[in-house]
Amino acid sequence: MEIVNDLAYFQPLRFLPEPESTQAYLRRAFGREDPASDMGCGEGQYTREIARRYPLASVLGTDVDAAAIAAASRAAGATRNVRFLVHDAREALPEAALRGTGLDVVVMWMVLLYLPDKQGVLHRLAAALKPGGVLLLGYIPDRALRLNHPSAAAIMAAGDEMVRRSGMVELETNLGEYLRAAGFVDATTARLRYLVGEGTSGGQRWFEYALDSLAAGRHFLVDVGRTMEGAEYDRHLERLASVPVLSIDGEVRFLVTVARRASTSPHLR
Numbered sequence: 001m002e003i004v005n006d007l008a009y010f011q012p013l014r015f016l017p018e019p020e021s022t023q024a025y026l027r028r029a030f031g032r033e034d035p036a037s038d039m040g041c042g043e044g045q046y047t048r049e050i051a052r053r054y055p056l057a058s059v060l061g062t063d064v065d066a067a068a069i070a071a072a073s074r075a076a077g078a079t080r081n082v083r084f085l086v087h088d089a090r091e092a093l094p095e096a097a098l099r100g101t102g103l104d105v106v107v108m109w110m111v112l113l114y115l116p117d118k119q120g121v122l123h124r125l126a127a128a129l130k131p132g133g134v135l136l137l138g139y140i141p142d143r144a145l146r147l148n149h150p151s152a153a154a155i156m157a158a159g160d161e162m163v164r165r166s167g168m169v170e171l172e173t174n175l176g177e178y179l180r181a182a183g184f185v186d187a188t189t190a191r192l193r194y195l196v197g198e199g200t201s202g203g204q205r206w207f208e209y210a211l212d213s214l215a216a217g218r219h220f221l222v223d224v225g226r227t228m229e230g231a232e233y234d235r236h237l238e239r240l241a242s243v244p245v246l247s248i249d250g251e252v253r254f255l256v257t258v259a260r261r262a263s264t265s266p267h268l269r
C-alpha cells in the first residue's frame, strides 16, 4: 500500500487499514487493560501518545539509554498507565514486564534499523508477545531521501557507502523473511511518501526535515565512517540550505509494517 502526502499518517498509531483483522485486534488490544510496549522509546514521545490515545492500555517504554529513560519518565510525570524501564532490546524482557501472559502489542519505531542482529531482536520481540499479539515496526528504506541537487547527491553517495558498510541495508527487502523466521504472520507494509519542495507548507516542512536529517548524519559520515571530509560536508549543506524551496524537488520515504505473532507458534520464551 502506498500513501502520499497524508501528514496524519506520519504517526505510529495511525495503524494500517489492512488487514481489517489486525486493525480490529489493535483496537481491542489497546482498549483493555492489557500490556503494550514501546521498545527503543527514546524520550518516550510515542509511549506517551499511546497512553493518551488508549487510556485503558498499560504501556511500558524501554530504551537502552538510561538518560533517555530518565527524560521520558520526567515528561510522563504521574501518568497512570505509563512506565519506563532501561532495557536492551537484544535481551529478553524481565518476566515481570510480561505480566505472565506476554504483551498484546509491541511498537518499535526507528530502532530495528540500527541493530545489527535484526533476526535475534525479532525473536526477542516475538517471545515478548502473546500468541496473536501485534508488532508495529517503523523504519526507512535504503533510499529514504531523494533531492534533485548535486550537493544532496554527493552527501547521499557518502551515506550509501556508510550504510552499506554498517550492514543497515535492505531491511525493506529482508524484513518479510526475518519476520517469518521469528514466528510472525500476516505482515502488511505501508509505504509513506512525502513530497519535498513545492509551494505547499508540507513541501517546505519536508525540505526542512531533509536538511535536518542531512545535518544530523554529519557525525555518522564524517567522524564515524570518514566517508566525507567535514569541510566538504559543510559546504554541501550550506549550498543546499541556500536553494529556494521552489526549485527543489524530491521526496522523503518511510515504511510501517504490522505483523502478528502466530497464534499457533510454540511458546518462544
Ligand SMILES: C[S@@+](CC[C@H](N)C(=O)[O-])C[C@H]1O[C@@H](n2cnc3c(N)ncnc32)[C@H](O)[C@@H]1O
Pocket: 039, 040, 041, 042, 043, 045, 046, 062, 063, 064, 065, 068, 087, 088, 089, 090, 108, 109, 110, 111, 114, 115
Ligand atoms: C532513532 S531513536 C528512536 C526513538 C523513538 N522510538 C522515536 O521514534 O522517537 C533510536 C532509539 O533506539 C535506542 N536504542 C538503540 N539501541 C537499542 C537497544 N539495543 N535496545 C533498546 N534501545 C535501543 C536509542 O537509545 C534511541 O533512543
